[in-house]
Amino acid sequence: MHNDPLLQPYQLKHLTLKNRIMISSHEPAYPEDGMPKGRYRAYHAERARAGVALTMTAGSASVARDSPPVFNNILAWKDEVVGWMRQLTDECHDHGAAVMIQLTHLGRRTRWDKADWLPVVSAGHEREAAHRAFPKKAEDWDIARLITDYADAAERMQAAGLDGIEIQAYGHLLDQFWSPLTNELDAPYGGSLDNRLRFTFEVLNEIRRRVGPDFIVGVRYTGDERLEGGFDREDGLEISRRLKESGLVDFLNVVRGHIDTDAGLTDVIPVQGMASAPHLDFAGEIRAATEFPTFHAAKIQDVATARHAIASGKLDMVGMTRAHMADPHIVAKIIAGEEERIRPCVGANYCLDRIYQGGLAFCVHNAATGREETMPHAIAPAEKKRRVVIVGAGPAGMEAARVAAERGHDVIVHEAANDPGGQVRLATQSERRREMISIIDWRFAECRRLGVTFHFNSFVDGDAVLAEKPDIVIIATGGLPHTDVMGAGDDLVVSAWDILTGDVKPGQNVLIYDDAGDYPALQAAEKIAETGAKVEIMTRDRSFAPEVMAMSLTPFMRALQKRDVTFTVTWKLQRVERDGNRLLATIDSDYGGVTRTRSVDQVIVNHGTRPLDDVYFALKPGSSNLGAVDYEALVAGDPQSVSANPDGAYQLFRIGDAVSARNIHAAIYDALRLVKDL
């Protein structure tokens, strides 16, 4: 262990980082009123306590009023940020972690209709596809005030006691000046590379003048835009050398690519099914060319890859950012020799996709992340050991089993299928979603370590559950696809699950009516289109697959657009009839007054699931709580004590899709917050 390259300290100027693992800058959208308050602090403190060497807080903390928050960023242009950042920094320092922050001006990567409704500013008028704002072209007085804004923000962070800052230059204002694609300015800020870099060096000079020579300042930048007409690898190497030679910065934090489109962003920060560590070699080339401290993060999810990144000399500090969202205790587990117990990041990207939809970043399978103030990452033992019977071994049932076993209870799980997993196993029928199985495999391994008893191929009814003499029964039986959505012809359609399981063969000319907007429709479409069939995905909504979200959609679009697949929005399936050996689908619209038809040979409906709840209702009358949940206690993190039936012999609860169709995160959160107090 002591020879582990990951656990060697790293000297960055006067700062000793205690190992080589960092959390790279990311904004989980946790600020309250633009400030990193309790939730934010608790999130970083948990990871600092577990041993991460450096946490680069705050993705894209805003240095200026005309860089309004698009994903609830920290407002570093406000003086009150100093007090909040000081609290966060002090708490992380107490645990031995270094703390820095990323500062930025988003340039055109924001919107004018946020916060103060100021015009968006950039080096040209070209809009960014992802945020759609047409920017104003920076004038001399913009440049002058923004240089001051950057330096003011840096000074605030120094005043708050942080160890350093990094400024962001990929897809944001600084590199909008660098790129010929976005810089439409004349000299002295447009034209030659010198001119395009001028603003950045003026910013860095002013920051350095204000914070002095010791404060650590780095740049997180793209070393290759990978865009026709943009700056390329050679330019990136030149920029890297100039950053080093300027003497103004202390480290380079390298990314590769462009983030102005969902697809571009997904290549910079790959999701599940995409290659692991795709830009590591590139970061290593920059380190070799500059011989300067180099940091990097991009889908380095597992300890072995991280170790390789350090041992091979490609990086000085390796970022494991989403990996730490999935498991905050990575470093502690490495030190304890328990690497195999690390809860794996499965690349579901639920965390990152949510922030672009205005949500908080939550991990698909760690419901305590971002909820550290109320949800534990380490489960405390119960005062009294009880017998817990769980029906169903999908994500909800497996999480319930894991948490109950951590509490020290006697846990028995019955599962009708011959393997655990439920809908997660179904999801992994697509190659690109195979990583999802780790959600189940990790829990299964933890449950076995904790002595949970599993009965597979065990389809239980109420009596069979009662025969176990339970103190607590948890029903996590999930649901079954619901396809009865029309006035006529429901019997002629099949579900997306039927295609994924292989129970139904794909047709040649297929209409997929997707009313749920989640993964099964896209997965079924891909499987069908791969056979060469023609597929139309139709939804009554204004956009398709809203539950899949932007970056997670990218690999599907890449696969589907290459095939014979079309997308139709705002049309609704009304009925299906037989028409010879084909099917005639009639469609209409919520806007009214129109109908059309489609002649196809297969209609697939994706409309979520309906609960499988027979066992629950069979057991309800004999339970002490009659199935009721005290929501106030649940939300407050207090034990459940509903006593509605004095004769009841056991408490009964129902979680996950057995209650109503939701998603994996909801199922796991249901389980964690209920069972942690049982």
Ligand SMILES: Cc1cc2nc3c(=O)[nH]c(=O)nc-3n(C[C@H](O)[C@H](O)[C@H](O)COP(=O)(O)O)c2cc1C
């Ligand atoms: C929720 C979330 C928000 C992020 N926000 C930022 C950001 O504001 N600035 C930034 O440079 N990177 C941001 N990132 C990217 C991460 O720093 C990191 O580069 C990326 O997650 C890839 O590393 P990983 O595979 O170890 O997670 C964000 C990532 C996540 C998950």
Ligand code: SF4
């Ligand atoms: S949501 Fe997915 S990508 Fe994000 S941290 Fe969790 S497992 Fe990793």
